[in-house]
Amino acid sequence: MEDSTPANGQNDSETAAPACRPGCAACCTAPSISSPIPGLPGGKPAGVPCVQLDEHLRCRLFGRPERPAVCGQLAPSWEMCGTCDDGGVHARRYLARLELWTAPGA
Numbered sequence: 017m018e019d020s021t022p023a024n025g026q027n028d029s030e031t032a033a034p035a036c037r038p039g040c041a042a043c044c045t046a047p048s049i050s051s052p053i054p055g056l057p058g059g060k061p062a063g064v065p066c067v068q069l070d071e072h073l074r075c076r077l078f079g080r081p082e083r084p085a086v087c088g089q090l091a092p093s094w095e096m097c098g099t100c101d102d103g104g105v106h107a108r109r110y111l112a113r114l115e116l117w118t119a120p121g122a
């Protein structure tokens with residue numbers, strides 16, 4: 017989400033934040049987004065890929081003011097993205113758990 021765009025591989029060091037991985041898009045899919053997104057004025061439900069993902073799973077709105085602020089706040093991290101490129105499996109599980117924990121009434 018922070019970077020569906022330049023997704024360009026993983027850092028060598030596990031102490032620095034990882035780079036967003038190409039083709040993952042877990043954080044543009046798993047979480048719900050309550051703020052308006054072009055094409056989704058009511059936001060996005062959890063588990064649904066954002067309509068602003070392009071055919072390479074990159075954000076069409078990256079760097080543009082229409083991109084929801086929350087998208088820029090969810091930065092890649094080892095905790096969220098996982099330590100190896102597993103196609104987003106770890107991240108989707110992590111984000112689905114986070115979604116449950118932060119759901120209203122949870």
Ligand code: SF4
Nearest residue numbers: 036037040041043097
């Ligand atoms: S979970 Fe991590 S690797 Fe996957 S799209 Fe989000 S920031 Fe990128």
Ligand code: SF4
Nearest residue numbers: 044066068069075087
């Ligand atoms: S607006 Fe862009 S960064 Fe935000 S969820 Fe959609 S595709 Fe991902």
